[in-house]
Amino acid sequence: MMEFCPKCGTEKGPFIKGFCIKCFLEDNKLIDIDKKFHIGKCKRCGKILVSGRWVKDDADNLAKFLMSKIKWHSLAKKSLDIEIVREAKGAKLYLNVSGEIEGEPITATYESFIEYRFQYCDACLKISSAYHEAVIQIRFQDKSKEKKVLFLVKEILASKLREDALAEIVKTIRRKNGLDLLIGSKKAAKLVVSELKKKYKASVKVSPSLIGITKDGKNKIRYTYSVRIP
Ligand SMILES: [Zn+2]
Ligand SMILES: [Zn+2]
DSSP: OOOOOTTTOOOOSOEETTEEHHHHHHHOOSEEOOSEEEEEEETTTOOEEETTEEEOOSHHHHHHHHHTTOEEOSOEEEEEEEEEEEETTEEEEEEEEEEEETTEEEEEEEEEEEEEEEEOOHHHHHHHTTOOSEEEEEEESSGGGHHHHHHHHHHHHHHHTTTOTTOSEEEEEEETTEEEEEESOHHHHHHHHHHHHHHHOOEEEEEEEEEEEOTTSOEEEEEEEEEEEO
C-alpha cells in the first residue's frame, strides 16, 4: 500500500504522524513563542533588563531572555539558532528550530519581536537625579593644567564604568581656582584622587559628611576631597 498524506494527498515522504512534513508543520508547532515581548531598555546607557538585572544589550543576553520564553514541544535532538535583526524600537528575531520527530529530521522558523520599553536603569536614575557619593574639589596653582587634569579624570572614570555604573561626573562646577566635580561613586572618586596624588604630587584632604541613613540602618557618607595641584 502506498503511503500518502491525508491532507494534501502527496505520496512524497517522509511522513510524520501520517502527514507530510509541510502539512504536519501547518498544524503542529515545534515551539510556542509569543509574537511580541517587551523588555526594559535604559535610555541613557542602553542596557536591557533581563531577569531582574541590567545587562548589556548584546546577542547573548537577548538570547537568554528569549530562551526563558520558549515552550518546547516534543522534539528529539532539538537545536535552536536565533537570528537578530536590530531596529530602533527593538529587535526582530528569527528562531530556526530543528530536531527529529519519529526519527525524521524537521526544521521550522518562527518569528518574534522584542520591543524596547525605554526607562532608566537603577544607576542612570541615580546619575540623572545628580546622586553623588563624593565631591572632588580640585584647585590649581597653575590653572593651565586644568584641561589636562579633567581629561585624565574622565579617562579614569571611563575605565571603571563597566564594573561601576556610577563611575561618572554627575556635575562639574567651575570655580575661580579650579573645579568641583560631583562623582556618582565613592570608590571611583577614591581612585581618581589617588591617581592625581601620584601623577601631579597633589596634596589631598578628605572630609566625610553624613548625608543620611540607608534602609538597613547604615550611615550614608559623602566624601569631599580637597585636592591641591601645584
Ligand atoms: Zn501534506
Ligand atoms: Zn542606564
